[in-house]
Amino acid sequence: MRDTVRFGVNYTPTRGWFHHWLDFDLAEVRADLDSIAGLGLDHVRVFPLWPLFQPNRALVRPRAVEQLVALADAAGERGLDVVVDGLQGHLSSFDFLPSWTRTWHRRSLFADPDVVAGQEEYLRTLAGALADRPHFLGMTVGNEVNQFADRPHPDPDRVTPEQAQAWLERMLAACAAGAPGRAHVHAEDDAVWYRDDHPFTGAQAARLGAASVVHAWVFNGTAQRYGPAGAATELHAAYLVELAKAYAVEPGRPVWLQEVGAPAPLIPPERAAAFAEATLGHVLDCRDVWGVTWWCSHDVARELADFPELEYGLGLLTNDRRVKPGGAAVARVAAAVRAAGPGPGPAVRTTAVVADVGGAARGTRRSVCAPGGPVLETWTRLTAEGVRPAIVLSDLATDPAHLSSRGITELVPAGR
Incomplete structure (x- = not known):
């Protein structure tokens, strides 16, 4: 870990989107990575498509793994560290699951012993292929795989929180077996923070893996409720950082x-730069932030069909690799942080909003933290008053050692 916050981007290839693995062209990848490096960023998160890399439970395609390593090496040559997501999983409204888990071979992604063993071998293989690369930071188990376990997915594989935790522990162990000593994490969408009774929990997000991972999208009702320039909209990412910290037990x-990202039209294109600068400014006022990885590097090509409209324009660069205003804004912030160098970091947040989520282990009342809920409303109001609030779970609000470890001296009930 470094004292300086890191800035990177989720790599979306300009030619063919993630389908580029079917027609892998290293020259095109290098051109994409050149345009990313030109923004002054320091890492990329990359996405092999699981069905293409492991089309059969007993086959992880060697050629696909070689192409992943080639992409990672090309990134390293440009000064970009690499994080690899394993189980894709779900990307930009599309599901990518191998045929040996669906229809005639329908088996639970989280509980079937053969499927889980196949996933372990896949993650071990990818991590092991990159284990000797100094620019390989680690694996992310998958992209928002929790979506397959609950509504609103049309065909979920239901699990209990205990089963979800056991699955996460096995997947993280598989990553560590392939690449010991690297920073392996797991990543879910905001259902872990906001949805009552969701089987993947905030406690798992904040206590398993090398870091707590947050995906902060304002199309979840935040921008709809508070507007594109609303305080809660521009504070949403920082709020989720603080909510993740509330669940953590490790100081x-x-x-x-x-x-x-800045999803249009909820964030109009003409506001993308202002949204990026405001969002990042608030996040940089939070302690213990390892880094920010913007979604995404390049716009999705318009000739590709059936994406939700907002997915086409999320890039920091256009599909022909021109820097957009939002990209220039992220580059400016990254350059300013890099120029400032390591420092003491933001001041401790001594006031905390108390969140009763129905117990950290199961989160039966997590919706109190969602847009419109009393925790976010109180936290946003205090921020507007200049208080710089943290969040503490009611489970931990009576633990003097926990409060002391975080420097919290004043508690404010949610809704007050």
Whole structure:
């Protein structure tokens, strides 16, 4: 870990989107990575498509793994560290699951012993292929795989929180077996923080893996409720960083803002730069932030069909690799942080909003933290008053050692 916050981007290839693995062209990848490096960023998160890399439970394609290593090496040559997501999983409204888990071979992604063993071998293989690369930071188990376990997915594989935790522990162990000593994490969408009774929990997010990972999207009702320039909209990513910290039991546990973006029309294109600068400014006022990885590097090509409209324009660069205003804004913030160098970090947040989520282990009342809920409303109001609030779970609000470890001296009930 470094004292200086890191800035990177989720790599979306300009030619063919993630389908580029079917027609892998290293020259095109290098051109994409050149345009990313030109923004002054320091890492990329990359996405092999699981069905293409492991089309059969007993086959992880060697050629696909070689192409992943070639992409990672090309990134390293440009000064970009690499994080690899394993189980894709779900990307930009599309599901990518191998045929040996669906239809005639329908088996639980989280509980079937053969499927889980196949996933372990896949993650071990990818991590092991990159284990000797100094620019390989680690694996992310998958991208928002929790979506497959609950509504609103149309065909979920239901699990209990205990089963979800056991699955996460096995997947993280598989990553560590392939690449010991690297920073392996798991990443879910905001259902872990906001949805009552969701089987993947905030406690798992904040206590398993090398860092707590946050995906902060304002199309979840935040921008709809508070507007594109509303305080809660521009504070949403920082709020989720603080909410992740509330669930942590390890003092100073790093938080990685792994996805954040400016989805149009909820954030109009003419406001993308202002949104980026405001969002990042608030996040940089949080302690223990490891880094920010913007979604995404390049726009999705318009000739590709059936994406939700907001997915086409999320890039920091256009599909022909021109820097957009939002990209220039992220580059400016990254350059300013890099120029400032390591420092003491933001001041401790001594006031905390108390969140009763129905117990950290199960989160039966997590919706109190969602947009419109009393925790976010109180936290936003206090921020507007200049208080700089943290969040503490009611489970831990009576633990003097926990409060002391975080420097919290004043508690404010949610809704007050």
